[in-house]
Amino acid sequence: MLRRFKEAPVRLLLEYAVRAWAEVLPDLVKAGNNTALNAAIKAFAFSILVCETQRKIPMATALEAYSVALRSVNDSLKIPNKSSLVQLMAAVMCLLFAELVLPTSLESWTAHLEGLGELMQTREPQFYASGIAHRLFVGARPALIVLKIQSRKASFLASEEWQTAPFQEIIPSPMQALMNEATAIPGIIERMSQEAGITTADRLLTELEALLDRLALWETSFQATPEAPRFWYDGDCIWFDSLTTANGLTHCWAFNVICLTCVGKIVGLFPDLRPFAHISRGMVSQETRRMSMLICRSTKYLMQDKMKLFGPTSIVLPLQTAYDTLKAGGAETERDFACCKEILESALGEKHFLSLFFKGDV
Incomplete structure (x- = not known):
């Protein structure tokens, strides 16, 4: 199974992952070897296989892969230009899904999501208007909005430029149009408490x-x-x-x-x-x-x-x-x-x- 994964890591994921952001993983892998991204994809794939019946792997194996990926992503964050922004975003999103299956904690999951939001803000909203960056943006945005609703904190995504610039070239899907409306909710809740x-x-x-x-x-x-x-x-x-x-x-x-x-x-x-x-x-x-x-x-x-x-x-x-x-x-x-x-x-x-x-x- 490990040999098969090494030969076609992304195909294994795409059998399950139909979200827009997961579909860009093949292009990111082809763009160049990146240790953090490869390790995160592997951790994501192994977390899925933990739940499988025919190709099930031990939880310990999945946890080990996750630990390796976490260290690799942390290393990339400490070294400027070691990974591109889109590679880092994709790696963090893979870790997010791995977190949902592995016996970690909600605090770890929210920490990854908060970090993803911080990563996104290192570029202007226009950066996410097309290509892989856009696909990652629309894949991450619903989770980021949900996080802010649950934490009762206003989101940077509520600003007009973050609602319009990423969609200046691609018309938002109905789900993304709904999320445009939802971006106002965390700010309203926060103001009610203050x-x-x-x-x-x-x-x-x-x-x-x-x-x-x-x-x-x-x-x-x-x-x-x-x-x-x-x-x-x-x-x-x-x-x-x-x-x-x-x-x-x-x-x-x-x-x-x-x-x-x-x-x-x-x-x-x-x-x-x-x-x-x-x-x-x-x-x-x-x-x-x-x-x-x-x-x-x-x-x-x-x-x-x-x-x-x-x-x-x-x-x-x-x-x-x-x-x-x-x-x-x-x-x-x-x-x-x-x-x-x-x-x-x-x-x-x-x-x-x-x-x-x-x-x-x-």
């Missing part, structure tokens, strides 16, 4: 109303494109026409829930403020509950074995959002929360790496 006063609260409500309108427009446009429905019910579960659709809609629902939760908190602090003309306080609660259950019922589709790493990793933010929202609902959402908790416990049992994100919650 600022006080009815004037600021009213301003935040206005921003949230505009953002919710844009999210609704995105969902309407996204679902109106195909002739067949984007999703349908199979019993209590929701099935989708593709993994891309599942990713887009579950994240759109999660972003809606987060925004509506922010609305509820602001109105709770300032009762004299009304939400929006078309959304009453009661509707805020109803909509967060409805969309949270849509997310929960989508989990079975995304947890299918054929999704490999990409289905389960994409459900992390939506499922965490739904879980926290239904838990906070108290008696009003008790039955829905019990259902969500059962789904989450099942997911944790099937994909052990999800415990990194939900450790101690269930």
Whole structure:
């Protein structure tokens, strides 16, 4: 198996990895021998094989490969010009996925992701407008936005130049268009925790109303494109026409829930403020509950074995959002929360790496 990997390391990855960033690995490998990138690809591949049944390898082997890759990437970061920026970005992204399978910690995963964001900012946004750099950018951006939402910190990706310059040559996909809207969420959450006063609260409500309108427009446009429905019910579960659709809609629902939760908190602090003309306080609660259950019922589709790493990793933010929202609902959402908790416990049992994100919650 090791000989086969050495002969065709990227082909082994592409059997599983369908994300845009993974598809550039062959070009990066052909561009020149790079120790850090090669070691990171190997660690990524071995972490995948840990989960395989036919070609399974010992965890110790995967951990050793990961340790070698980590040292190699650290060495490259210390020595200027040892690796190109795109090679380093790809190496870090390989390590990110390896982290999801290996028994490390959430702190390590977030540290890699924070480092990736710092690496990206060493170049101007225009650098990511085309070629391999663009593919890596669009592959990394969703994870970076999710990280900032979870850490409640504003992201550099929210600035206008970072939303427009990387897409001046290539039109953003529907998922990337959705992420353009989501870049505003971390900053809103951060300001809610730092600022006080009815004037600021009213301003935040206005921003949230505009953002919710844009999210609704995105969902309407996204679902109106195909002739067949984007999703349908199979019993209590929701099935989708593709993994891309599942990713887009579950994240759109999660972003809606987060925004509506922010609305509820602001109105709770300032009762004299009304939400929006078309959304009453009661509707805020109803909509967060409805969309949270849509997310929960989508989990079975995304947890299918054929999704490999990409289905389960994409459900992390939506499922965490739904879980926290239904838990906070108290008696009003008790039955829905019990259902969500059962789904989450099942997911944790099937994909052990999800415990990194939900450790101690269930």
